[in-house]
Amino acid sequence: MEQLTTIGLNHYLTISAFLLGFGLFAVMTRKNAIVVLMGVELILNAANINFLAFSKYNGGMEGVMFALFVIVIAAAEAAIALAIVINIFKIFKSVDVSSIDSMKE
Amino acid sequence: MFELPSGAEIQGIIASLKASVGFFIPEIYLSALFMLLIVIDLVAKERKNNLLSITTLLGLAGSTIFIFQQHSLPAGELFFGMYVLDEFALFFKYFFVLSGIIAVIVTMVDEQFDREVKSMGEYYALVVAMVIGMIMMASSADLLMIFLSMELVSFTGYILAGYFKRNARSAEAALKYLVYGAVSSGLMVYGFSLIYGITAQTNLIKISLELSAHGSDSLVMIFASLLVLAGFGYKIGAVPFHFWSPDVYEGSPTPITAYLSVASKAAGFALLMRFFYIAIPHVGLPPENKLGLDWVSLLILLSVSSMIYGNVVALWQKNVKRMLAYSSIAHAGYLLLGIIVMNTQATLLYLLSYFIMNFGAFYVVILIANKTGSENLDDYRGLGIKMPLAGAALTVFLISLVGLPPTVGFIGKLYIFSALLAKGSLYLGIALVGIMTSVISLYYYMLIPLNMFLRESKLPDDKSMNLTLAPQIFMTVLMILTLVFGIFFAPLSDFANYSSAMFGFTMPPQ
Numbered sequence A: 001m002e003q004l005t006t007i008g009l010n011h012y013l014t015i016s017a018f019l020l021g022f023g024l025f026a027v028m029t030r031k032n033a034i035v036v037l038m039g040v041e042l043i044l045n046a047a048n049i050n051f052l053a054f055s056k057y058n059g060g061m062e063g064v065m066f067a068l069f070v071i072v073i074a075a076a077e078a079a080i081a082l083a084i085v086i087n088i089f090k091i092f093k094s095v096d097v098s099s100i101d102s103m104k105e
Numbered sequence B: 001m002f003e004l005p006s007g008a009e010i011q012g013i014i015a016s017l018k019a020s021v022g023f024f025i026p027e028i029y030l031s032a033l034f035m036l037l038i039v040i041d042l043v044a045k046e047r048k049n050n051l052l053s054i055t056t057l058l059g060l061a062g063s064t065i066f067i068f069q070q071h072s073l074p075a076g077e078l079f080f081g082m083y084v085l086d087e088f089a090l091f092f093k094y095f096f097v098l099s100g101i102i103a104v105i106v107t108m109v110d111e112q113f114d115r116e117v118k119s120m121g122e123y124y125a126l127v128v129a130m131v132i133g134m135i136m137m138a139s140s141a142d143l144l145m146i147f148l149s150m151e152l153v154s155f156t157g158y159i160l161a162g163y164f165k166r167n168a169r170s171a172e173a174a175l176k177y178l179v180y181g182a183v184s185s186g187l188m189v190y191g192f193s194l195i196y197g198i199t200a201q202t203n204l205i206k207i208s209l210e211l212s213a214h215g216s217d218s219l220v221m222i223f224a225s226l227l228v229l230a231g232f233g234y235k236i237g238a239v240p241f242h243f244w245s246p247d248v249y250e251g252s253p254t255p256i257t258a259y260l261s262v263a264s265k266a267a268g269f270a271l272l273m274r275f276f277y278i279a280i281p282h283v284g285l286p287p288e289n290k291l292g293l294d295w296v297s298l299l300i301l302l303s304v305s306s307m308i309y310g311n312v313v314a315l316w317q318k319n320v321k322r323m324l325a326y327s328s329i330a331h332a333g334y335l336l337l338g339i340i341v342m343n344t345q346a347t348l349l350y351l352l353s354y355f356i357m358n359f360g361a362f363y364v365v366i367l368i369a370n371k372t373g374s375e376n377l378d379d380y381r382g383l384g385i386k387m388p389l390a391g392a393a394l395t396v397f398l399i400s401l402v403g404l405p406p407t408v409g410f411i412g413k414l415y416i417f418s419a420l421l422a423k424g425s426l427y428l429g430i431a432l433v434g435i436m437t438s439v440i441s442l443y444y445y446m447l448i449p450l451n452m453f454l455r456e457s458k459l460p461d462d463k464s465m466n467l468t469l470a471p472q473i474f475m476t477v478l479m480i481l482t483l484v485f486g487i488f489f490a491p492l493s494d495f496a497n498y499s500s501a502m503f504g505f506t507m508p509p510q
Helices: A010-030 A033-058 A062-092 B008-021 B026-044 B050-074 B087-107 B110-116 B125-141 B141-161 B168-199 B205-215 B220-238 B246-250 B254-279 B286-316 B321-340 B345-373 B388-402 B408-422 B423-456 B470-486 B488-498
Strands: B075-076 B083-085
Touching: A010 A033, A010 B168, A010 B423, A033 B168, A033 B254, A062 B168, A062 B286, B008 B205, B026 B050, B026 B125, B026 B470, B050 B087, B050 B125, B050 B220, B083 B087, B083 B125, B083 B488, B087 B125, B087 B254, B087 B345, B087 B470, B087 B488, B125 B141, B125 B254, B141 B168, B141 B220, B141 B254, B168 B205, B168 B246, B220 B254, B220 B286, B220 B321, B220 B470, B246 B321, B254 B321, B254 B345, B286 B321, B286 B423, B321 B345, B321 B423, B345 B388, B345 B408, B345 B470, B345 B488, B388 B408, B388 B423, B388 B470, B408 B423, B408 B488
Parallel strands: none
Antiparallel strands: B075 B083
C-alpha cells in the first residue's frame, strides 16, 4: 500500500524505463526521419528523469548538472538534425528513412 | 537540500579553476583558432582562395608547440576531476592535430570540392572544432565530459559528412550518420544515468573505487555496460554498431571519410580504453571482478564479429571507398584485440600504423578520382601504367593494410598478436581468427593492384594522367614513411610505450 501512496525512486525509474521503451520503439519501427528523431528525444528525456531522480535520492548535484547539459545538447542536436532533414527533403522529396537508400548494391 | 557555498569556498573554487587553466592551453588555443577561422571566412569574401586552408594548417601546426610544452607538466586531474592531463592524452593530442593537418592537406587536392560547393565557408572551422572535440574525448575523466566531447565530435561530423549539400549521396550520408549517432548517444546517456544511479559518482576513478568497494547489481551493470558500449561501438564502428559506416564512408566527401575513419575512430578507442581500464574495476575478489570479465567477453564478441564481418563483406564490394569502409570495420576488430589484453602500447602502435596507411590509401583514391571521376574498381583498370607512382604508392598502402612486411601495418599486427599470444593459450583462438581474417583481406585489397597493373584499360587513353608535383611529393612521403617505419619501428613503439601511462601511472602488464 505504501508503494501506491508515496512517490519514491521506483516511480521515477518506472516512468523513465517506459520512456526509454517508447523511444526505442519509435526509433526501430518508424520510417519518418522526424519521428525517429522524436524517439531519440524520448530516450534522452528518459535519461534526464533517471539523472534527476538519482540525484534527488543520492543527495548529490552531479545528476542535476548532467540533466541540464543533456537538455542543451538535445537542443543543439535538434537544430542540426532539422537542417539535415530539410536538406534531405529538398533533394529526395521525402523524409522516409527506408526509401533514402541510393548506395546499396 | 543543497546549501550555498560560503565565500571562502568560492575563493577556493576560483583558485582551483585558475590553476587548472594553465593545463588547458592547447584547447584554448585551438578554440581561438576556430573562432579566427569563422571571422576570416566572414571578412575574406573571395570564393577561391587558400587563405582559410593555409591559416588552418599553420594554426594546427602551431598548436603542437603548446602540446609539446605540456610534457613538462605533472600528470593529473584538472577542473575538479572533469579533465585529465597525462601521457596517454598527450599521445592523442598529437594524433588528432596531425590528422587534422592531413585532412586539410587532403582537402586541398580534392577537386570534387571545386565542383560541388561554392565556398569552403565553415568547413575548415568545423575540422578544427572536431580536433578540439576529439582531444577532449581523449582527455575526459568524467561521464559528463565524455558525453559533451563525444557530442561535439558527432555534431561536427554530421555537418562535415553532408557538406556537399546538393549531392544526394552526401546528404544521405549525413542523415544516416545523424540517425545512428543520435540513437547510440541517447542510449549511452541512459547507460551513464544507470551508472550514476549505482555509484552516485560521475568521475571515472571514483566510479571504479565505488564499484570495487561495494560491488554492484550485476544485471543492472551489464545492461548499463551494453548501453555504454553502444555509444563507444558507434564511434569505433565495430559490429554490431557498424550499420552507418559503409554508407557514410561512401557518401561523404573523401577527405572527411579518411578523417572519420582514422581520427574519429581513434577518439572512440581513446575513450573506450580510458573507460574500460579505469572505470571498470579489474582487481579484486571474484564477485567484484566479474564486471571486468563481462566486459572482456563483450569486447571479444565485438572484436571477433568485426574482424569476420568486415573482411568477408568487403570481398564483394565494387566501390573502393566502400571497400575501405568495410576494411575499417575489420581494423576496429584488430584494435579491440589490443584492448582486450589491456596492452596499451600495442593498441597505440596499431593506431599509429593505421593512421599512416589509411590516410595514404584515401589520399591516392582522391588523386585517382580527380583524374577519372570515379571510385569504382573497374575504372582502376590500367591506371598503374598511366600513373605509376600513384599505383606503386597505393599498392604499398594496401600491402600495409593487409599487414605484410616490410610495412608499418605488419609491425602493428605483430605487436597486437604477440600481445595476445603472450597471455597464453586463452587467447589463441581469437588470435587465429585475426590471422585467418587477415589472409581473407589479402584477396580484396590485392584486387586493386590487380586491376591497376595487370588488366587493360577499357577507356581510350587519350586523357593525360599526370599529377602535379606537390601531391606526388606528399604521397611519396607517406609511402616512404610506411616502408621506413616498417623496418625502423623503434621510435614508434617507444613513443607508444611512453604514452601508455594514464592518470600518471602505468598499467601493470597482467
